[in-house]
Amino acid sequence: MTGARPKTGAQPATGRRLGVRLCLRCRAATRVPAAAAAAARLLCPRCHAPLHERRPGSRSVCAALLLTAAILYVPANLLPVMHTRTLFGEDDDTILSGVIALLHAGSWPLALLVFFASIVVPLLKLVSLGWLLLSTLGAPAPAAPRSRLYRMVEFVGRWSMLDVFAVTVLACLVQFRTLANVRVGTGALAFCAVVVLTMLAAQTFDERLLWDSDAAA
Amino acid sequence: MTSVIVCPACDLAHRVRRPAGAARFRCTRCRAELYRTHDVHGDVVLALCASAVVLLALGLAYPLIALRVEDTTRAATLTGAAVVLFQQGYGALAAVVLLTTVLLPLAQVAALAALLLAPRGGPAARGARWVAVLSAVRPWAMSEVFVLGVLVAAVKLAGVADVVPGISVYAYSAFMVIVTALGVLAPPDQLWRWLEHGR
Ligand SMILES: [Zn+2]
Numbered sequence: 001m002t003g004a005r006p007k008t009g010a011q012p013a014t015g016r017r018l019g020v021r022l023c024l025r026c027r028a029a030t031r032v033p034a035a036a037a038a039a040a041r042l043l044c045p046r047c048h049a050p051l052h053e054r055r056p057g058s059r060s061v062c063a064a065l066l067l068t069a070a071i072l073y074v075p076a077n078l079l080p081v082m083h084t085r086t087l088f089g090e091d092d093d094t095i096l097s098g099v100i101a102l103l104h105a106g107s108w109p110l111a112l113l114v115f116f117a118s119i120v121v122p123l124l125k126l127v128s129l130g131w132l133l134l135s136t137l138g139a140p141a142p143a144a145p146r147s148r149l150y151r152m153v154e155f156v157g158r159w160s161m162l163d164v165f166a167v168t169v170l171a172c173l174v175q176f177r178t179l180a181n182v183r184v185g186t187g188a189l190a191f192c193a194v195v196v197l198t199m200l201a202a203q204t205f206d207e208r209l210l211w212d213s214d215a216a217a
Numbered sequence: 218m219t220s221v222i223v224c225p226a227c228d229l230a231h232r233v234r235r236p237a238g239a240a241r242f243r244c245t246r247c248r249a250e251l252y253r254t255h256d257v258h259g260d261v262v263l264a265l266c267a268s269a270v271v272l273l274a275l276g277l278a279y280p281l282i283a284l285r286v287e288d289t290t291r292a293a294t295l296t297g298a299a300v301v302l303f304q305q306g307y308g309a310l311a312a313v314v315l316l317t318t319v320l321l322p323l324a325q326v327a328a329l330a331a332l333l334l335a336p337r338g339g340p341a342a343r344g345a346r347w348v349a350v351l352s353a354v355r356p357w358a359m360s361e362v363f364v365l366g367v368l369v370a371a372v373k374l375a376g377v378a379d380v381v382p383g384i385s386v387y388a389y390s391a392f393m394v395i396v397t398a399l400g401v402l403a404p405p406d407q408l409w410r411w412l413e414h415g416r
Contacts, residue, residue: 012246013230015223020230022223025352026345027405029223029230047345098373107372114369147226147247158359161317165359165366168314170373171305172298173284175291184305192313199356211227211247 012216016053025049055206062204063133069197070126072190077119079187082167086180094187095119095163117162118191125153125160125198129205136209143214147207154202160195164188222251253404259333259416262402266330269395273323276389281367285379292383295319322358322396325351329403337415344412348405355400360393 015022019037020029023044030045042051080092093101095118102111128149135146167188174182222231226249233242233252241253280292295318302311332347364386371380 014228015230016228018221018230020221020223022225022228024225025349026341026409027225029221046341047349048342049345049349102369102373105372105376110369110372113365143227144247158356159362161359161362162366162369164310165314165318165363166369166373168298168302168310169281169293169367169370172293172301173282173291173370173374175301176286176289179286179289184302184307184310189307189310192310196313203356207226208228211229 014211016212021051021053023047023049023051024055054208054212055204058204058206058209059133059136062129062201065197065201065204066126066129066133069194069201070130072194072197073122073126076122076187076191076194079190080185081163081187081191082170082185083183084174084180085183087178092185095191098163098166114162114166117159121156121160122191122194122198125157125202128153129198129201132205132210136213138213140213140215143211146210150202150205150207150210157195157199157202160198161192164192164195224249224251250404252406254407254410255402255404257402259411262399263330263333263416265395265399265402266326266333269326269392269399270323272388272392272395273319273326276385276392277319279385279388280383281385281389282371282383283381284374285381290381294385295389317357317359318363321354322360322392325354325358325396326399328354329399332408333411333416335412338413341412344409348408348412351403351408352405358396360389360396364390364393 011017015029019032019034021032021042022029023046026044026047026049028044028046030051032042032051036042037053043049044051077095080094081098082093084091084093099111099115099118102114105111132146132150135141167184171182171184174180219232219234222233223229224231224244224247227244227247229244229246231245231251235252236254239254239256242251243249244251277295280294281298283290283292296315299311299315302308302314328347328350332344332351335344335347367386371382374380
């Protein structure tokens with residue numbers, strides 16, 4: 001294949017410069033004549049989805065989702081994700097105390113995994129997506145490392161649901177009337193919302209914005 | 218036949234000769250995968266879809282794990298877990314769990330089967346619908362995360378009670394493996410190839 005590798009100083013041959021738009025739904029590339037580019041509504045000739053140069057409202061929708069997720073991140077970590085009641089008393093577990101309990105159960109690899117999935121990853125997602133969003137507004141910067149960060153965030157995001165699933169199974173399993181029972185806590189709902197919102201934010205973010213502000217070395 | 222492929226990740230345009238056989242290439246600037254097709258026969262993929270449905274049915278019918286405390290045993294099924302969430306007042310959580318572990322992975326399998334069974338050379342817009350469903354659903358199908366979640370729950374309980382794995386753990390894990398394989402076997406370019414040339 002003959003890649004249009006940009007030479008130093010030369011403008012890369014992007015779809016935007018060539019007047020070619022990519023359909024986000026079916027991935028067909030369509031040449032849009034300069035005269036038609038200003039038209040209000042262009043449709044993909046193959047699948048009839050609207051054709052945009054960049055995802056419309058990518059920055060503002062992503063920012064709104066991130067902000068909501070950041071606010072919910074506080075109750076997600078402070079409120080209990082489950083209540084345990086046994087003959088010996090009652091116990092509330094937050095995400096963090098769940099990790100510690102797992103460590104005491106003698107399973108440090110699993111504890112480490114849950115620690116990463118439930119505590120490190122959500123925080124990493126909030127901070128890095130926020131930073132990536134801001135980086136598209138500022139001065140041009142190298143895009144390759146930012147793009148790698150974005151792809152990592154998008155790849156690991158789903159694993160944060162781990163704790164929600166574990167709590168779900170525990171609540172279903174531990175139902176022994178007065179002997180022992182587990183109830184789901186409000187924290188699990190907030191945590192689940194954080195995971196869903198950050199996943200939506202990552203999907204809304206148009207990665208091409210990073211390359212639009214690329215300082216080609 | 219040469220055509221222009223625009224990178225969905227960085228917008229760089231590439232002029233490429235579309236190969237007739239299986240091929241894979243990446244963006245020269247950002248290394249994103251631009252094009253991937255393979256030569257696995259569509260019938261094999263359909264057979265995988267069918268076995269995924271059977272395995273999911275088994276996974277739903279039998280308990281995932283059971284817990285024995287003194288002389289009482291309590292088993293958790295996937296649907297039972299959603300019902301318990303609902304009863305405890307967390308309907309939204311029950312919906313998310315059912316969607317991510319059952320409905321969306323199933324939708325992924327069904328859309329792929331529908332695409333493979335669609336008459337060849339039909340209207341492109343109809344085929345595009347299945348391609349769009351598959352790419353929209355994929356990030357939200359979380360079977361593999363759920364399997365790990367069951368493991369975490371089992372480890373947490375292992376110290377205090379007897380945990381007995383059920384048939385569903387094996388059936389659902391196998392379902393998860395097949396769904397993951399189907400994800401690898403269904404890149405958008407291959408889907409278009411099936412739509413245009415039949416399986
Ligand atoms: Zn690229």
